[in-house]
Amino acid sequence: MAINNVEALFAESLNELELTKKQKSVLRASLTLFSEQGFDRTSTSDIARVAGVSEGTVYKQFKTKEGILKALLGPFIQQVLPKAAGEFLDTFANTNVPDFETFLRRIVADRLTFFETNKLQLKIFIQEILSNSDMAATFINKTVGGAITRITAVMKFYQQKNEIVDWDPVRIVRYIMSTMLGYALPNLIQPDKKLNIEQSTDEVVEFIMRGIGIKKS
Amino acid sequence: MAINNVEALFAESLNELELTKKQKSVLRASLTLFSEQGFDRTSTSDIARVAGVSEGTVYKQFKTKEGILKALLGPFIQQVLPKAAGEFLDTFANTNVPDFETFLRRIVADRLTFFETNKLQLKIFIQEILSNSDMAATFINKTVGGAITRITAVMKFYQQKNEIVDWDPVRIVRYIMSTMLGYALPNLIQPDKKLNIEQSTDEVVEFIMRGIGIKKS
Amino acid sequence: MAINNVEALFAESLNELELTKKQKSVLRASLTLFSEQGFDRTSTSDIARVAGVSEGTVYKQFKTKEGILKALLGPFIQQVLPKAAGEFLDTFANTNVPDFETFLRRIVADRLTFFETNKLQLKIFIQEILSNSDMAATFINKTVGGAITRITAVMKFYQQKNEIVDWDPVRIVRYIMSTMLGYALPNLIQPDKKLNIEQSTDEVVEFIMRGIGIKKS
Amino acid sequence: MAINNVEALFAESLNELELTKKQKSVLRASLTLFSEQGFDRTSTSDIARVAGVSEGTVYKQFKTKEGILKALLGPFIQQVLPKAAGEFLDTFANTNVPDFETFLRRIVADRLTFFETNKLQLKIFIQEILSNSDMAATFINKTVGGAITRITAVMKFYQQKNEIVDWDPVRIVRYIMSTMLGYALPNLIQPDKKLNIEQSTDEVVEFIMRGIGIKKS
């Protein structure tokens, strides 16, 4: 069964929910099971068993199985890009505008930490995006669109300062993201392995700076 | 239902099968449906309907639903990395060893073409890898392991020629792959859009060469 | 779920119950919901919500969902026929025995008023009788049987006075009841429409008197 | 769960369905069970067991439990009133217009036979009408409305011939129907008892003719 109201995914927030201990246990069990086996291969009786509650309890707070998915992914999605964008803006709010490498390092470290913290949600999110075209479309429209505009502004700023190459900002963002993804992806497939954030950040920044930076003579 | 014998996925090859017109139609329908909705959200009756055959016919050649998946992914998986590795070896078989950029351009163009051609299989493959840990483990053991060894040799070769930075070859391969992935991924989510192979190759190579290349003075 | 102890339905009386404001609210909500959607399509949580109480409160007074039904129908059933029979007896207690038309008019007006007042209970009662054979059997045995005897006596009285045709009293009662039913039934289906008691009584009596009356020459 | 597409009930006809032996068995079992226990108190596993088939088979032809209900009631509803109305028209197609008593006797015998033959469907139909307001509304709009017009014409015809009293035709029809109902209803509650059509018809006609007929002097 496909997810009907993907819109709702982006509207609700987990924080607003009053969750009892058992209901949190349901979410924890669902997070594990969905990420390990996928949404469709996880039955609600699996969830109940792992959460140590009855199946009825699973449905008390989350009216449907999809409801659990929404409760898990909603807060996640709201932070994937928006927070990054917020970070950019905060950066400019500071009078001390950093050089691009400092800026990049901050972003990369922040996002790698976010990915590592939300590894399981990210895995579930990707699973859904690959088998639910609505999900993908809505995500792109609601989330990606707005972020691109702001990020582009940042890139142009550093391009004018002649710190990075004069490529299409979208292209630059693509490289930053895909390089980070190169470090994050293997950990999605084997979630028990932990990402070394510091080293990864150093490596990503080193590579990206070579790839798009401009050496001042 | 999880896939039981992932091992078998790597053993069988579609080529060995004698397929009638109707059976090919079943595979074509399955490829489309699996990639659009995911394996679990696709029912065998969906497949039969889209393929224009009876459900009985679906089960004539492919004993189970998983059998269809194996028939689709088996040949694909055997080519994801192995063929790339083969390409490397062929390169060395030639006496005319090219410079790294030429070598890189050939690999990138080849793999981007492969991804574009096998977009749907790739999408299904990723879906499975994310919800079937057996699949991931077997893939890594059987396929990735062997490729790494050979690729490492190639990288070291060019490092000794001082054409690329002296980083861990695995790290370099990670960047090459993730940069390509940055171009391929959006097309997985929206498979109707076609990748401009030439331009993408140019851009990938340009970025990678800046990122890991060493300018000869 | 079928009703187990229909017997009990006829034993208990609502009057014996001490009902708090909230419990009356439960009964009122149940009456509305049962009559609109039927007993089975009404959930106890619906009742609790409409009554503005918690589900626990619903079960405080009425041990089971069937208990609510019994509380609603018990008093109703005890009045459907018995009171009519009582009416007959009272009539004879009077020394002024009325002519049949007067007698009939009194009965019809009384029963139509009763139906109109207890429209919702009647609707629920019919629903139950049609899907609960125990209910029907018990009702006939306990309630109808006794009434018939007394009513027969009344009919024979008027037949001997040569006011009505000499048909089987059961047949005559059938016509009286079915003619009244002809006016009551449409209002069961559309309970918001109100029955015009006076006009209906006039019409019923006019028709019945033509049908079974004997003109004195 | 209420019935969603009552409209469909009136559109489809059982005759159009190709039913296998087992599927007919499902309908037969459903007819019995629904009429005995009611729609809601009958589970699909009950139906399967009584029909001697698997639960899957129940759902092969009738996509939902409601689908079975529609298959049972659709053909019934199309004949409740329409056929009666058709009968009237056919009567007028004959040059030998019968007197009202002959006409009435024909109608009553026909409808009592219909009720007796379709006793179980009628019982189910009434159950549904009492717990599904959509059902009632649609039935009245689609079926009753049209019939009234034609029946009214017939009544006026006999009124002009001075054979029956000059009451509102709707009122007359009400008496005819409710008197018949008086004979049919007890058999709904105890469906194993068979209605004596001939005697019932005689009695109904005798009573109705007294009630609305006009004696020619």
Added chain:
DNA sequence: AATGAATGAGTCTTCATTCAT
């Protein structure tokens, strides 16, 4: 070879009922 009716285990979901707070 092909069909599609038939199967039955398994899934999501509802709901009457209980009980700790």
Added chain:
DNA sequence: CATGAATGAAGACTCATTCAT
């Protein structure tokens, strides 16, 4: 007394798979 979280037994429905025709 009142609450509502928790339970678990059904119930409607799906679907991979089989097999007689």
